[in-house]
Amino acid sequence: MKELFEEYPYLEDDVIIIRKLSTEDADSLKQLTLQDRVYRYLPTFLYELKYEDKQEVIEKLNEECFDNKESIIMGVFLKKKPDELIGLAEIYSYKPWKNKASIGYRLKEEYWGQGLATRIAALLKRYILEDVGLRTITGHVMKENIASAKVLMKNGFINKYPDNYEDWGFGQPVLVDKYVFKKV
Numbered sequence: 001m002k003e004l005f006e007e008y009p010y011l012e013d014d015v016i017i018i019r020k021l022s023t024e025d026a027d028s029l030k031q032l033t034l035q036d037r038v039y040r041y042l043p044t045f046l047y048e049l050k051y052e053d054k055q056e057v058i059e060k061l062n063e064e065c066f067d068n069k070e071s072i073i074m075g076v077f078l079k080k081k082p083d084e085l086i087g088l089a090e091i092y093s094y095k096p097w098k099n100k101a102s103i104g105y106r107l108k109e110e111y112w113g114q115g116l117a118t119r120i121a122a123l124l125k126r127y128i129l130e131d132v133g134l135r136t137i138t139g140h141v142m143k144e145n146i147a148s149a150k151v152l153m154k155n156g157f158i159n160k161y162p163d164n165y166e167d168w169g170f171g172q173p174v175l176v177d178k179y180v181f182k183k184v
Helices: 023-033 054-066 116-132 146-154
Strands: 016-020 071-078 081-095 100-107 136-142 158-166 174-182
Touching: 016 116, 023 054, 023 081, 054 071, 081 116, 100 116, 116 136, 116 146, 136 146, 146 158, 146 174
Parallel strands: 100 136
Antiparallel strands: 016 071, 071 081, 081 100, 136 174, 158 174
């Protein structure tokens, strides 16, 4: 088994690749972060929003997120366009004593509705369960984000904790459903 945060995973299926970001991905990352509709259902404190200079974001991902074992933020690419960042995939909230981690994903708007988020979640799920050996994965979804909830349900997640209020950086708590996948 691999240890989470041992190395950046490289994940792929027949359509997408999930890999470590490089500074060459900075322009595409900036395009993603400028899409307001992408971020309307996401916390305001996401790492890619921390610095205006997206090359700086990518350069500091290792020392501030990966090395501190806070999160693994990776780029999502289509196999047919392997140099164009189309979104982000994230593993965060790793709790080894609870044998669990959480996942997140975001795609540029022009890639919505194509089943790509479902593929991202499936690859993250497989990596966490099979390669790392954790037993529980969670996904936190703002109540209004029906599309993201469907992605998790298609991957076998169950809405175990509906109607929770969480601080997502909006000044007041937001209503969130917590989806859980538990390996039996």
